[in-house]
Amino acid sequence: MATVGSIPRDLSDPALYVNREFSWLDFNARVLALAADHAQPLLERCKFLAIFSSNLDEFFMVRVAGVMDAIEAGRPSSTPDQLPRDAVLAGIRERVLELVALQASIWRDDVRPSLASEGIVITNIDELPMPAQDDLGIRFEREIEPVLIPLAVGPGLPFPYISGLALNLGLTVKDPDTGESRFARVKVPRMLPRLVRAGEMLVPVEQVIAANLGRVFPGMEVTRRVLFRVTRDADFSISDEADDLLNAVERELSRRRFGGPVRVEVEARSSNTLLEEIKEGLGVTDAEVYPISSMLDQTALWQVASLDRPDLADPPWVPRVPARLIGGGGEGGMLAEIRRGDILVHHPYDSFEASVARFVQEAADDPDVVTIEQTLYRTSGDTPIVPALIRAAERGKGTVCLVELKARFDEEQNIRWAKALERAGVHVVYGRPGLKTHAKLCLVVRREGNRLRRYAHIGTGNDHPTTARLYTDVGLFTCRGEVVDDVADLFNYLTGFARPPEYRQALVAPEHLREGLIEEIDRVTARHVEGHPGHIRMTLNSVIDGRTIQALFRASQAGVPVEMCVRGICGFHPGIPGVSGTIRVTSVVGRFLEHSRIFIFTSGDERRVFTGSADLMARNLDDRVELVVRVDDGTVADELSSIVDTMLADTASAWCLNPEGSWARVMPPDDQAPVSGQQTLMDRAAPRPEDAPRDDR
Numbered sequence: 001m002a003t004v005g006s007i008p009r010d011l012s013d014p015a016l017y018v019n020r021e022f023s024w025l026d027f028n029a030r031v032l033a034l035a036a037d038h039a040q041p042l043l044e045r046c047k048f049l050a051i052f053s054s055n056l057d058e059f060f061m062v063r064v065a066g067v068m069d070a071i072e073a074g075r076p077s078s079t080p081d082q083l084p085r086d087a088v089l090a091g092i093r094e095r096v097l098e099l100v101a102l103q104a105s106i107w108r109d110d111v112r113p114s115l116a117s118e119g120i121v122i123t124n125i126d127e128l129p130m131p132a133q134d135d136l137g138i139r140f141e142r143e144i145e146p147v148l149i150p151l152a153v154g155p156g157l158p159f160p161y162i163s164g165l166a167l168n169l170g171l172t173v174k175d176p177d178t179g180e181s182r183f184a185r186v187k188v189p190r191m192l193p194r195l196v197r198a199g200e201m202l203v204p205v206e207q208v209i210a211a212n213l214g215r216v217f218p219g220m221e222v223t224r225r226v227l228f229r230v231t232r233d234a235d236f237s238i239s240d241e242a243d244d245l246l247n248a249v250e251r252e253l254s255r256r257r258f259g260g261p262v263r264v265e266v267e268a269r270s271s272n273t274l275l276e277e278i279k280e281g282l283g284v285t286d287a288e289v290y291p292i293s294s295m296l297d298q299t300a301l302w303q304v305a306s307l308d309r310p311d312l313a314d315p316p317w318v319p320r321v322p323a324r325l326i327g328g329g330g331e332g333g334m335l336a337e338i339r340r341g342d343i344l345v346h347h348p349y350d351s352f353e354a355s356v357a358r359f360v361q362e363a364a365d366d367p368d369v370v371t372i373e374q375t376l377y378r379t380s381g382d383t384p385i386v387p388a389l390i391r392a393a394e395r396g397k398g399t400v401c402l403v404e405l406k407a408r409f410d411e412e413q414n415i416r417w418a419k420a421l422e423r424a425g426v427h428v429v430y431g432r433p434g435l436k437t438h439a440k441l442c443l444v445v446r447r448e449g450n451r452l453r454r455y456a457h458i459g460t461g462n463d464h465p466t467t468a469r470l471y472t473d474v475g476l477f478t479c480r481g482e483v484v485d486d487v488a489d490l491f492n493y494l495t496g497f498a499r500p501p502e503y504r505q506a507l508v509a510p511e512h513l514r515e516g517l518i519e520e521i522d523r524v525t526a527r528h529v530e531g532h533p534g535h536i537r538m539t540l541n542s543v544i545d546g547r548t549i550q551a552l553f554r555a556s557q558a559g560v561p562v563e564m565c566v567r568g569i570c571g572f573h574p575g576i577p578g579v580s581g582t583i584r585v586t587s588v589v590g591r592f593l594e595h596s597r598i599f600i601f602t603s604g605d606e607r608r609v610f611t612g613s614a615d616l617m618a619r620n621l622d623d624r625v626e627l628v629v630r631v632d633d634g635t636v637a638d639e640l641s642s643i644v645d646t647m648l649a650d651t652a653s654a655w656c657l658n659p660e661g662s663w664a665r666v667m668p669p670d671d672q673a674p675v676s677g678q679q680t681l682m683d684r685a686a687p688r689p690e691d692a693p694r695d696d697r
Contacts, residue, residue, distance in 0.1 A: 009578070009579075011550045011553045011554070011579070012080070012546070012550070014080065014081050014082040014083070015573075016080075016553070016572055016573055016576065016579060016580070017079070017080040017081040017082075017546070017549070017571055017572050017573070018081060018570065018571050018572060018573065018661050019079065019081045019083045019088060019091070019571075020079055020081075020542075020544045020569050020571055021063055021064075021067065021088055021091075021092055022088075022091060022092075022095065023544075023568075023569040023570055023571060024059060024063065024568060024569050025059075025092065025095045025096065025099065026663055027567070027568045027569065027587070027589075028052055028055050028056060028059070028099065029099055029663075030587060030589040030655055030663065031048055031051055031052050031055065031589060032048070032049075032052045032099060032102060032103055032106070033589075033665075034048040034589060034590075035048035035049045035052065035103070035106050035111065036102075036106050036110065041312050041313050041314055042111070042114055042115060042118060042312040043304065043305045043307065043309060043312045043313040044305070044313060044314055044591075045106075045111050045114075046111060046115075046301040046302075046304045046305040047301070047302070047305040049103060049106065049107060049111065049298045049301050050298055050299050050300070050301040050302045050305060052099075052103060052298070053103070053297060053298040053299045053301075054299050056096070056099075056100075057165060057231060057299070060231045060262050060263045061164070061231060061232065061233065061234035061235065061259075061262070062234060062235045064089070064092060064262050064263070065232075065233035065234065065235050065259070065260075065262045066235055067085055067088055067089050067092070068089065068233070068262060069233070069235075070085050071085045071086060071089065079544070079546075079571070080544075080546040080549070080571065080572075081571070089287075093287060093290075096290065097290065100290060100292060101293065103294070103298065104292060104293045104294030104295075105294075107294050107295060107298060107301075108293075108294045108295075115304070118309070118312060119200070120202070120304065120307065120309070121200065121201040121202065122195065122201070122202045122203075122204075122304070123201050123202070123203060124203070124204075124207060125198075125203050125204075125207040125208060125210075125211050126211075128198055128201065128203065132198045132199050132201070133198075133211070135198065135199075136196065136198055136203065136208050136211070137211075137212060139196070139208075140208055140209070140211075140212045140215070141215070143192075144192060144205070144208060144209060144212075145212070145215060145216065147189045147191065147192070148186055148187075148189070148209065148216055149186075149187065150184055150185070150186050150216050150217065151184060151185045151186075151187075152173065152182045152183070152184040152185075153182055153183040153184070153185075153277075153281070154182050159183075159280075159281030159282075160185050160281075162185070162230045162261075162281075162282065163187070163230075163232075164230060164231060164232035164234065164259070165229065165230075165231060165232075165297075166187055166188065166190065166229065166230070167187070167188035167206055167227060167228075167229050167296065167297060168185055168186065168187050168188065168227070168228055168229065168230075169185070169186040169187075169188070169206060169209060169210060169213075169225055169226070169227055170183065170184075170185055170225065170226045170227075170228055170274050170277070170278050171183070171184045171185070171186065171213070171217075171222050171224065171225045171274075172184075172222070172223045172224040172225075172271075172273070172274060173217050173220045173221070173222055173223075174220060174221045174222075174223050175219075175220060175221075176219075176220070176221050181223065183274070183277045183281075184217070186209060186213070186216060188205060188206050188209065192205050193205065193303065194297075194300035194303055195300060195303050195304070196208055202304075204295065204300075206227055210225060210227075213225070224271040224273065224274050225271075225274070226266055226267055226270040226271055226274045226275065226278070227266070227267045227296050228264060228265060228266045228267070228270075228278055228296075229264070229265045229266075229296055229297055230261050230263070230264055230265075230282065231261070231262055231263035231264075231265070232259040232260065232261055232262065233259030233260050233261075233262050234259055235259075260283075261282045261283070261284050261288060262288065263288055263290055264278065264279070264282060264284055264288055264289050264290065265290050265291075265292050265296055265297070266278070266289060266290070266291055266292065266296075267291070267292060267296060268291040268292060268293040269291075270291070275289070314591060317348065317469075317591075317682065319347070319348050319349060319350055319351035319352070319354075319468075319469065319685075320349065320350060320351060320685045320686075321350075321351055321354040322343065322345050322350045322351070322354065322355055324337055324343055325337065325343070325354055325355060325358070333362050333366075334358055334359055334362050334477075335362065335363075335366070335444070335446060335455055335479075338455055338477050338478065338479050339453075339479055341633060341635065342476060342477065342478045342480065342631070342633035342635075342636045343355075343476075343477040343478075343636075344474060344475070344476055344477075344636040344639045344640065345474065345475045345477070346472070346473075346474050346475075346596075346639075346643060346681070347461065347468045347469075347471065347472065347473045347474075347475070348468060348469045348470065348471070348472065348592060349472075349681050349682060349684070349685040350685070352465055352468035352469070353384065353465065355475065355477075356385075356442075356457060356459070356463060356468075356475055357383075357384040357385060357388070357463075357465070359442065359444070359455075359457055359477065360372065360374065360384070360385050360388040360389070360442060361384060361388045363388075363392065363444040363446075363455075364388040364389070364391045364392035364395070364397070365391070366446065368446050368447045368448065369392075369397060369444055369445070369446045369447075370397060370398060370445050370446065370447055370452070371397060371398035371399070371400070371443075371444070371445040372389065372392050372397060372398075372399050372400070372442070372443070372444055372445075373399075373400040373401075373402070373441075373442070373443040373488075373491045373495075374389060374400070374401050374402070374441070374442045374443075374463075375401075375402045375404070375437055375439055375440060375441045375442070376401055376402065376403045376404065376414065376417065376463065377404045377437070377438060377440065377462050377463075378413075378414075378462040378463075378464050378467075379413075379417070379462060379463050379464050379465075380464050380465055380466045380467075381413075382465055382466070383463065383464065383465055384465070385463045386417055386420065386421065389401055389421060389424075389426050390420070390421065390424040390426065392426075393421075393424050393425040393426045394424060394425065398427075399425070399426045399427065400426070400427045400428075400429060400491065400495060401418075401421050401426050401427070401428055401429070402428075402429045402430070402431055402437055402491070402494055402495065403417060403418040403421070403428055403429070403430060404430075404431060404436055404437045404438070405418070405430050418430075427495075429494065429495045431494055431625065432494060432625065434623070435510065435623060435624060435625050436623065436624045436625070437494065437624070437625040438613050438614070438620065438624040438625060438626050439490070439612070439613045439625050439626050439627040440457075440458065440459035440460065440461060440462065440463070440475075440613050441456065441457065441458060441459075441487055441490070441491070441627065442456065442457040442463075443455070443456050443484065443487050443488055443491055444456070453479060454479060454484035454485070454487075454488060455477070455478070455479045455484065456476075456477070456478055456479070456483060456484045456487045457475055457476070457477050458475065458476045458478070458483075458487065458611070458612060458627065458629055459473060459474070459475035459476075459613070460473045460474050460475070460595060460596045460597045460598075460611060460612065460613055461473030461475070461595055461596075470592060470593060471592065471593045471594075471595040472592045472593065472594050472595055472596050472678070473595050473596055474596045474598065474611055474640065474643070476611060476629070476631065476636065478633070480632060480633075482504040482505040483505055483506065483629050483632075485504060486503045486504055486505055486506035486508075486627075486629070487506070487627070489501040489503065490503075490506070490508060490625075490627060494625065505629060505630055506627050506628065506629050506630075507610070507612070507627070507628045507629075508625070508626065508627050508628075509614055509620060509621050509622070509624055509625065509626035509627075510621065510622050510623065510624070510625070513614055513620075513621055513626055513628060514545065514547060514548060514621040514622075516628075517548060517551075517599065517610075517616070517628075518547065518548060518551045520599070520601045520608060520610075521536065521548075521551040521552060521554075521555055521601070522551060522554070522555075523601070523603065524536055524555060524560055524601050524602070524603045525551075525554055525555040525558045525560055527603040527604065528555075528558050528559060528560045528603065529558050532603050532604035532606075533603075533604060534555070534558075534560040534561075534601075534602060534603050534604075535560065535561050535563075535600075535602040536552070536555060536560060536561070536562045536563070536600070536601055536602070537562075537563045537564070537599075537600040537602075537641075537644050537645070537648065538563075538564045538565070538566075538598065538599050538600070538644070539564075539565040539566075539594070539596055539597070539598045539643070539644050539647055539648075540564070540565075540566060540567070540596075540597045540598075540599075540615050540616060541566070541567050541568050541569075541594070541595060541597070541615045542566065542567075542568045542569040542570070542571075542615045542616065542617050543564065543566055543569070543570055543571060543572075543615065543616040543617070544569055544570075544571030544616065544617050544618070545571075545616045545617055545618050545621055546571075546618075548616045548621075549571065549572045549616075552572075552580070552583060553572075553579050553580055553583075555582075556579065556580045556581055556582040556583050557578065557579065559582060560582060561582050561584075562582055562583040562584070563583075563584050563586075563648050564583070564584070564585045564586070565585075565586050565587065565588060565594070565644065565647045565648055565654075566585055566586070566587055566657075567587055567588065567589070567593070567594040567595070568587075569617075570585050570587070570657055573657075573659050573660070573661055574657055574659065575658065575659035576659050580659075584656070585656070585657040586647075586648065586650070586654045586655060586656050586657070586666060587654065587655045587657070587663065588647055588650050588653050588654050588655075588677055588678070589653060589655065590652075590653035590676065590677075590678045591678055592678055594647070596611070596643065597611060597612060597613065597614060597615060597628070598610070598611050598640050598643065598644050599611070599628070600640070600641055600644055607637065607641070608630060609630065609631045609637040609640050609641060610628050610629065610630050610631065611628065611629065611631060611640060612626065612627050612628030612629055613626045613627060613628070614626035614627075614628055643681070646677045646680050646681060647677040648677075649675060649677065650666065650675060650676060650677035650678075651666050651667065651668035651672070651674045651675050652668075652674035652675055652676035652677075652679070653676055653677070653678065654666040654677070
């Protein structure tokens with residue numbers, strides 16, 4: 001590992017880089033730190049415990065599964081750190097065991113007792129008074145037992161299929177008359193609440209089931225039991241040669257539930273005999289087994305986080321209606337306001353419904369709008385976007401929706417949307433073979449007098465009303481000629497049959513986004529050497545692309561200050577003299593999930609600002625359709641620059657990446673109070689007397 005004292009000059013030296021899986025685990029550790037933070041409201045701490053568990057589930061389903069598949073296939077390391085994959089897998093296990101032990105301690109020794117002191121008691125069933133236990137026994141008969149399906153292993157009865165992420169009771173069941181014992185499994189049904197109310201207390205449902213196993217196996221003795229949970233490989237790939245992408249995705253989805261086990265979580269101090277039977281039945285080794293010393297599957301704590309206790313939660317945040325759209329955006333509606341100048345929205349501070357959704361809805365209802373084209377990567381059941389597109393098609397407008405069927409874990413939802421849109425007459429397109437369409441775009445064409453004018457929305461986030469209240473994202477509304485023409489060319493390329501176009505202003509992946517950003521970095525570097533002071537600032541989710549990182553190294557070697565706010569994965573060591581000494585990397589982990597992508601390149605008096613859908617990752621730059629545009633409107637560029645500066649100045653929720661690869665909390669100067677970037681942006685968006693009421697839909 002590179003240290004402050006070492007000055008490697010070879011910019012491909014693996015010692016300069018951080019393994020992406022380890023960096024991701026560091027990000028999840030920062031999430032866990034919020035669960036341990038007593039400055040957070042108690043129910044928010046429960047939320048962060050649940051998020052930590054949910055994040056880890058997906059990490060195993062996708063990333064760990066991918067490492068295991070690569071080892072099995074004999075593929076060498078393909079990342080700049082060049083760490084062998086077996087070493088990656090061993091390092092993941094070591095770090096995860098450390099983190100889940102910390103999570104267990106936070107819950108068992110801190111959060112759970114704190115909840116009890118506030119009257120939210122989560123207890124074990126054997127600690128309840130007998131009347132409460134008897135009541136749960138009655139409820140077990142009525143509400144739980146009818147949906148339980150016990151499965152035993154024996155002659156003609158193979159080891160049962162264990163579905164991914166489900167809780168299971170593994171049991172040894174003995175016939176007292178014959179002495180015969182068998183392994184049995186009882187799955188905890190997903191339709192049951194994980195925490196069952198017993199008077200004023202809450203009890204884990206698996207304990208209610210365990211206490212009443214005599215009714216599930218009448219006449220038998222349960223001599224051993226263990227709670228366990230299996231995580232399965234949920235990643236899949238679609239062949240570039242697939243003739244029918246929709247059918248290919250549907251086939252792969254049906255196979256996903258049967259992916260191989262990549263993790264088995266079990267209660268600590270489990271019976272070795274039972275554990276061996278489970279391992280043999282699942283075909284796993286000790287390396288895939290993770291003992292848990294506290295509540296298994298803490299995603300259950302979403303149930304606690306959603307309790308109606310406003311005194312223990314963050315004050316609710318109601319997004320504002322963007323200032324230029326108050327009162328309907330003036331005469332002519334939103335499109336007329338866009339003609340007066342570009343509009344920037346910043347979610348969740350600005351309302352999604354009053355901006356992005358309204359843009360599509362107004363276009364659908366405007367008799368002069370002739371076409372609407374939309375990308376759809378992820379959305380939700382309450383989205384206003386899909387109904388607006390359907391309405392537009394029914395009114396005879398040319399309506400196109402590019403649905404990304406391969407958006408991981410949203411494939412089934414997107415297939416349903418695609419079929420519903422097609423039935424309504426929307427032209428549904430599934431993108432280019434081998435590429436995910438990740439660009440966040442909407443293009444509207446409107447007849448105005450004797451000409452047609454294009455309007456576009458270019459975003460960093462999904463058209464998803466729920467996540468728009470939880471994720472920070474920016475969106476640009478514009479009718480500037482070069483930008484909207486580039487968006488139109490990209491849609492035509494994706495829906496038609498042609499070579500990639502020559503874009504005027506936009507940077508598009510996989511054609512030339514990486515090269516375009518590297519050119520911007522190199523340009524600042526060269527001018528800095530010539531005497532025009534340079535400065536590079538970015539906020540994004542992840543940076544692991546080797547070629548882009550090396551361009552940043554070259555900038556640093558030339559003395560260019562580089563400031564990066566990277567929410568998740570950072571694949572290099574900053575602060576190394578002679579290589580990355582002028583690079584500072586921070587990460588803000590707070591109430592909202594930082595998701596914006598903004599790139600600012602300053603050289604002397606010149607500033608070039610970009611925003612769009614891409615992170616600096618090989619998958620974004622090589623395997624996805626992404627679009628990043630230069631922002632030429634000075635007011636919008638100022639707003640984007642202010643957002644980046646605000647997040648870089650955070651001293652309340654920020655962490656700093658040290659040269660040796662560890663993360664440390666950013667602390668304010670001794671004479672100053674901590675400053676939260678997210679709170680600053682909320683304060684700026686707070687209603688003022690001259691503002692109209694904010695959007696509360």
